[in-house]
Amino acid sequence: MTLLDMLPSLGAAYxxxxxxxxxxxxTHCVCGRITVDGVxxxxxxxxxxxxxxxxxxxxxxxxSVIAGEVGVDAEFGDLRQAVVVNxxxxxxxxxxxxxxxxxxxxSPVELPADLRAGDVLALVTSQVHGGACGRSAGxxxxx
Numbered sequence: 001m002t003l004l005d006m007l008p009s010l011g012a013a014y015x016x017x018x019x020x021x022x023x024x025x026x027t028h029c030v031c032g033r034i035t036v037d038g039v040x041x042x043x044x045x046x047x048x049x050x051x052x053x054x055x056x057x058x059x060x061x062x063x064s065v066i067a068g069e070v071g072v073d074a075e076f077g078d079l080r081q082a083v084v085v086n087x088x089x090x091x092x093x094x095x096x097x098x099x100x101x102x103x104x105x106x107s108p109v110e111l112p113a114d115l116r117a118g119d120v121l122a123l124v125t126s127q128v129h130g131g132a133c134g135r136s137a138g139x140x141x142x143x
Contacts, residue, residue, distance in 0.1 A: 022080050022124045024055055034085045034122060041085045045120045050074070058123040059085070065115050068096050075100035078126035079107035086120040098123075 018027050018034065026037050033040045041059050044052060050061040051074030064071040079098060091114030098121075099106040111121075 018083060019081055019124075024057070034083065041122050042120055045086070050120065056124065058125055060121050060123060062115060062117050062119040062121060063101075064117055065096075068094075070096050070098045070111065070115060072098060072100055072121060072123075074123075075102055075104055076107075076123055076125045077105065079105070079109055079123055080126065081124045082109045082111055083122050084112060084115065084119050085122045089114055091115070 018029060020027075024036055028035050033042065035041070036054055036057055039054065041054065041057065044054055045059045045061065050059055051072075052059050058074055058076055060072040060074040060076075062070060063073055082098060089112030091112040093110045094113045095108055096111050096115070097106050098109050098111075
């Protein structure tokens, strides 16, 4: 039983971190840790490095945050959702533009205002490009 189960009035204040329509069915958020297939995405980034693909999720690291633009270490396709996985943010949510090193795709997405370089993000995208993010863990290689 969760705190939301015991105090339903908190439901309006609770914001789900992962949109269930976009994330794999086996995605869970337990004590603030996002897991997919039982693997914590933060641990995956620490063990494998970034960027790394885990099923349909691209785990990447923030390289820069400057004036509403967030640079990450992976190229990606159509960005549907991005979530900070290495910490709980206390900042307000703002719309930013996320881009990879080559700026081949720039996507607007909502992320916490206190996002900073070094944060680990999980990206739900329609496709992932090769190159730096060609490595894959627990899934078929990315072409």
